[in-house]
Amino acid sequence: MRRILVPALINLALILSACAPSTDANPGNEMPMSGNDQSMMTATPGSMTMDNPEAAHMMEPITAPNVQPATGTEGGQPLEFREENGVKVFELTTKAVQWEILDGVTVTAYTYNGTVPGPMIRVTEGDQVRIIVKNELPDPTTIHWHGVEVPNAMDGVPDMTQAPIQPGETFTYEFTAKPAGTFMYHSHFEGDVQVSAGLYAPFIIDPKEPEANPPAVDKVLMISESLLINGQTYAPMPMSGMEPNYFTINGKAFPATETITVKKGDLVRLRFIGIGQFIHPMHLHGVPFKIVATDGHPVPEAAQLTKDTVSVAPGERYDIEFVATETGQWMLHCHILHHTTNDNVEPGGLMLVINVVE
Incomplete structure (x- = not known):
């Protein structure tokens, strides 16, 4: 019986000791948080403080000094092109606009050509395409052709495949449209902010051979x-x-x-x-x-x-x-x-x- 009671009493003492309040605790038994613990606190937009300025920038309101009215009420409309020596040439301008998502509800949007989504680029498999991008945003940007097979230099990854397009600058993307299918283009610079703000649009590549049973x-x-x-x-x-x-x-x-x-x-x-x-x-x-x-x-x-x-x-x-x-x-x-x-x-x-x- 003694052999059983002694270990049990020792275990009970250890448990009570672990549960006792620490003399190092703050009043109310609230332990001070380390820097790592503080980073787990609930974020509040616009009020979260961070040591990293780039991370803090992600939490700031989306603004621009030159916000314009939207150029249309519907996004994703087909983008017109001109043909130069067999190349289909499209032009995009990134700009900040006031975009109405609902009657009476307007957001500050970063856009291609003034709408959200930006204009739809629709081409045929095998087309040579050239897209001229002018950046009128207050921040740099790039375009990634999501799912489209492009040369590495045209992939739109900032500081990896290209230098970011600075405010006021122009960059030209050129590639062969392939394969056929449903794709998109979107910003790849500070994507959390720029894509969420509206820098995205459809990119549709129709098959070279017409569909046998196209949808109505x-x-x-x-x-x-x-x-x-x-x-x-x-x-x-x-x-x-x-x-x-x-x-x-x-x-x-x-x-x-x-x-x-x-x-x-x-x-x-x-x-x-x-x-x-x-x-x-x-x-x-x-x-x-x-x-x-x-x-x-x-x-x-x-x-x-x-x-x-x-x-x-x-x-x-x-x-x-x-x-x-x-x-x-x-x-x-x-x-x-x-x-x-x-x-x-x-x-x-x-x-x-x-x-x-x-």
């Missing part, structure tokens, strides 16, 4: 987020204090999102592009769809999944197709239901209506 309706849907606090725009991030409070499809939050009207019996293609920092499971009401391409690459027919929800992660692209079999107004929305709110008010955010008519 072909829409690009770029999915992103915004953070607006007390009238100031911030770059939303997946961290405490920086989560977005607005969610957008092609730069708009419901009910300002586009209503897509199709005819009963139409083959419809939707091209989802995840350009934000969060995953969005997009759910279609009324009819199942097939996933016909992922990240710009076609899925063989035998491998095409039939689904009603597809999760679109940052940087991913999914082409889905369906036949509109029933008339009526059908909802397409993110199934993380908080993402269908505007500043925590339903309905809003990542929702749009597909209107099927006779």
Whole structure:
């Protein structure tokens, strides 16, 4: 019995000693935090202090000295080009604008040619393309051609494949458009800020050989987020204090999102592009769809999944197709239901209506 009690008493004493308050603790038993501990504190936009100025810059409001009115009300519209010696030449200007994501809700946006998303560049596989970029932002920038096969010098990675385009400077990208598929272009300089602020757009490469069964309706849907606090725009991030409070499809939050009207019996293609920092499971009401391409690459027919929800992660692209079999107004929305709110008010955010008519 003695052999059992002695070890038990020793263990009990050790436990009580560990639980006793330390004489080194602050009043209220609150231990002082180390520098590493303090870095784990909840961030508040605009008030978080950091030793690293570059990190602190990420938490500042998005501003510019020369903010202009938006050049249009809809983003992602086709960009016109001119042809020079067989090369398709496009021109882009980065500029800061006031962009309305919803009636009465405006953000400060960094844009290509004054809209969010920027204009859609649409070419054919094998085309020689030249894109002339003029930077009118207060900060340097670059463009990355996400998923497109380009020469290394055209990849748009700052201080690796090119020097950043300084304010007031111009840079020319040139490459052969390949492969066919759904792609995008976006800033690769301080991407947390510049992409979140609106520097993104679709880049569609059509196949050289015409499709045997092209869709009657072909829409690009770029999915992103915004953070607006007390009238100031911030770059939303997946961290405490920086989560977005607005969610957008092609730069708009419901009910300002586009209503897509199709005819009963139409083959419809939707091209989802995840350009934000969060995953969005997009759910279609009324009819199942097939996933016909992922990240710009076609899925063989035998491998095409039939689904009603597809999760679109940052940087991913999914082409889905369906036949509109029933008339009526059908909802397409993110199934993380908080993402269908505007500043925590339903309905809003990542929702749009597909209107099927006779």
